[in-house]
Amino acid sequence: MEMHTLEQREQRGSGRTAGTANAEAIIRLEHLSKIFKSRDRTVTAVDDVSFEVGHGEIFGLLGPNGAGKSTLIRILTTLLRPSSGTAYVNGHEISREPELIRSIIGVCPQNSTLDQELSAYDNLEFYGKLVDVPDNILDARIRELLASVGLTEQTNTRVSTFSGGMKRKLEIVRAFIHKPLIIFLDEPTIGLDPEARREVWDQIARLNAEETTIILTTHYMDEAEKLCDRIAFVDGGRLIALDTLENLKKVIPSGDLIEVGFERITEEVIDRIRADPHVGVVELRGKTLAIQATGGGKILPVILEYFEKAGLPVTSLSIRSPSLEDIFIYLTGKGFGGGEGKTVPILTEREAP
Amino acid sequence: MMRGAVAIFKRDFKKFLSNPIVIIMTLLMPIMYLVIFGNAIGGAIAGIPIGVAQETPYVNETPLFSASVDSLTHLAQPDKANTFSVTVFTSEATAKQALADGRVMAVAIFPSAVSNDHTIRLYVDSSDFTTPTVIEGGINGVLQKLGVQAPVQVTKLYGDVQYIQFFGVGVIVMAIFMSTMMGGGIALIRDRELGIIEGYLVTPVKRSSIILGIIGSGTVKGFLSGFIIFLVDLVVAGIVLRSAEDFVLVLVVIFVISIGLTSLVVFISSRFRDQQSFAGMNAFLSLMLFMTSGAFYPTLGMPDWLRWITTVNPEFYAVHALRTLILRGQGLGAISVDLLALGLFSGAAILLGITTFRRTLE
Known part of the structure; x- marks a missing residue:
């Protein structure tokens, strides 16, 4: 019953003009840098980042752990001052007018900051007072928000009894209690099960439908694909790419990704596939051969023929459009999982990025 | 079975050794108890x-x-x-x-x-x-x-005063200290660890409002616990108040020491990053201040170096003021020095608390 909102979003997202932000940018970063200095080392968490976020966008900041996403968010939410460069939020400069910025943003941090001992109502009431929601509309607003996330029955229940998904939804609407122009969501679905994630996504989409600009950081590719109008890839503190999903997919020189599973393989077969003019990058990932190719549908039989001729049985076969993860791997030459993920050796790069 | 036991043993030990304040406190506390408790109580009363x-x-x-x-x-x-x-x-x-x-x-x-x-x-x-x-x-x-x-x-002069009455008045001050340390300080450090304080900072709420709210709630908590022990003293220890003025003055003293101790706790908890170190510091301070406050035993029986601590110990003045009011039934004139000392302490503590806490918000 809640799916329609997401679908509507997807239609709207694909209709968007690619590349640039809307004419009226609500956030503008200009050569923003943040350097942390301690006694023995200096870390550049954000390195000369400039971009704009349009009014009403869902803007995704993607990157592995330690890429600088959280530092960027902390600067934009006035918690940190940049080392150099500046940023404007709704026209207010972040260092000069932090108070004005704080009254038009809502922030939902990565770690829950709900008061576990208090009820859902009390949590919202407390936050509503912090963000100056007038007393005469606060009660109605709280009940409306609780209803919107299906927590009406839990109004006076202690938050400590809530499931992870319920807590997350409560925290997201809490950030929305004063109808801010911009909401910052730091890893909104981390640690949630698939059902809860979908509900959170739907909630985010609904908030966006109320003309709220949403900035979210995530390292889940599917989340960004599902929600974001535009996506910024951040790695090592630098902005690597920024575009709509459609355009980012075009970055990969050869359109589709073909994965062939096998028991054995020979260098000869790999070389033959590589030599095909339609094939781009070929990677060996364990017992799978990942091939980027244009015109995937036509090249598929050709690749299968190479295997057949060499007498090597194929155990599985898939063809798909490149995911954000593939794009990220292509752009950075490394996997997305940070320290935990699989490492992907790139055997060949015929077309340099 | 041994392998698991050894693993747990090693893990506990490594964690223990990684926190120097906890080590110092665990070793120092018994020695402190020996030196302070031993000297503060049962000494020959002189002068x-x-x-x-x-x-x-x-x-x-x-x-x-x-x-x-x-x-x-x-x-x-x-x-x-x-x-x-x-x-x-x-x-x-x-x-x-x-x-x-x-x-x-x-x-x-x-x-x-x-x-x-x-x-x-x-x-x-x-x-x-x-x-x-x-x-x-x-x-x-x-x-x-x-x-x-x-x-x-x-x-x-003041009738037969039982030890429980003498001691009970001191416990009022102890209750205030306990509630501000446990309820106030630990909760404050936990809120900071969880990022809840940082959450305040992205809202339009003023820095001064945060500090005022925290010190205000701590003061009321301290005041209530002191007042409850005062009521318990009335019932259990059988203390008697002689006038309405004394009752009001008792409330004033409880309030002033509550706001001072709360601010002191805000100051200390702003300087400590984790709950364990803070708990160690807490145990040390509560021992130090309470033992030398004269709540247990007359300060006249203490050696000179401990009496020096007494003169700068706000709890000493609070205990003295409460005894003057509750056990002696004397009025404002008799506690003016105590009130002055408590006022100075609370003023200084509020300033310290505000400035150090503010620094944690930057």
Whole structure:
């Protein structure tokens, strides 16, 4: 019953003009840098980042752990001052007018900051007072928000009894209690099960439908694909790419990704596939051969023929459009999982990025 | 089975060794207890301020009077400081005034003529613990040594004060300290660890509002716990308040020490990053302040170095003020020094608390 909102979003997202932000940018970063200095080392968490976020966008900041996403968010939410460069939020400069910025943003941090001992109502009431929601509309607003996330029955229940998904939804609407122009969501679905994630996504989409600009950081590719109008890839503190999903997919020189599973393989077969003019990058990932190719549908039989001729049985076969993860791997030459993920050796790069 | 046990053993030990403050506290605390507890309690009480005067009609100093003053002045336990610090008053009235003001803890009034039916009157400040007994013993000892047969008539100025009443008043201050440390400080550090305080900073709420709210709630919590123990004292220890003014003043003292201790806790918790270190510091401070506050045992029985701590210990002034009000039934005049000291302490603590906490918000 809640799916329609997401679908509507997807239609709207694909209709968007690619590349640039809307004419009226609500956030503008200009050569923003943040350097942390301690006694023995200096870390550049954000390195000369400039971009704009349009009014009403869902803007995704993607990157592995330690890429600088959280530092960027902390600067934009006035918690940190940049080392150099500046940023404007709704026209207010972040260092000069932090108070004005704080009254038009809502922030939902990565770690829950709900008061576990208090009820859902009390949590919202407390936050509503912090963000100056007038007393005469606060009660109605709280009940409306609780209803919107299906927590009406839990109004006076202690938050400590809530499931992870319920807590997350409560925290997201809490950030929305004063109808801010911009909401910052730091890893909104981390640690949630698939059902809860979908509900959170739907909630985010609904908030966006109320003309709220949403900035979210995530390292889940599917989340960004599902929600974001535009996506910024951040790695090592630098902005690597920024575009709509459609355009980012075009970055990969050869359109589709073909994965062939096998028991054995020979260098000869790999070389033959590589030599095909339609094939781009070929990677060996364990017992799978990942091939980027244009015109995937036509090249598929050709690749299968190479295997057949060499007498090597194929155990599985898939063809798909490149995911954000593939794009990220292509752009950075490394996997997305940070320290935990699989490492992907790139055997060949015929077309340099 | 051993492998798992050894693994858990090693893990616990590594974690223990990684936190220097906890190590220091675990080793230091028992030693501190030994040194402070051992010295603060049960020490020989010395230098008790007492007054002596001779009855009117005052003709001449009787031989008994001068001999008694001399003996009392020089009375001492072996290897200890003199038991009494004797002040000679010219009249009974001024002596009694000094006793009422708390400048001396007892007054001995000697008759103008010596005979067996002329009593020596002894007025003792009975609100203190042990000291009245020491004074009585000392006077009787001196008279016996001088071979005087005259009877001694003892008047306990504030009636019979039980130890539970003496101690109960001190516990009020302890309750305030406990609630501010446990309820206030630990919660504050936890909120910071969880990022809840940081969450305030992205809202339009003013920095000063955050500080005001935190110190305000801590003060009320401290006040309530102090007040509840005060009520318990009324019921369990049987203390009696003599006037409405005293009741109001008790509330004022509880309030001033509550806001001071709360601000002190805000200051300390702003300097500590984790709960364990803070808990260690908490145990140390509560021992230090409470032991030297005179809540357990008269500060006169403490060695000089501990009494130095006493003079800068806000809890000492709070305990003294509450005893003056509750056990002695005296009013504002008698606690003005205590109130001044508490006011200075609370003012300084509020300033320290605000500036250090503010720094954690940057």
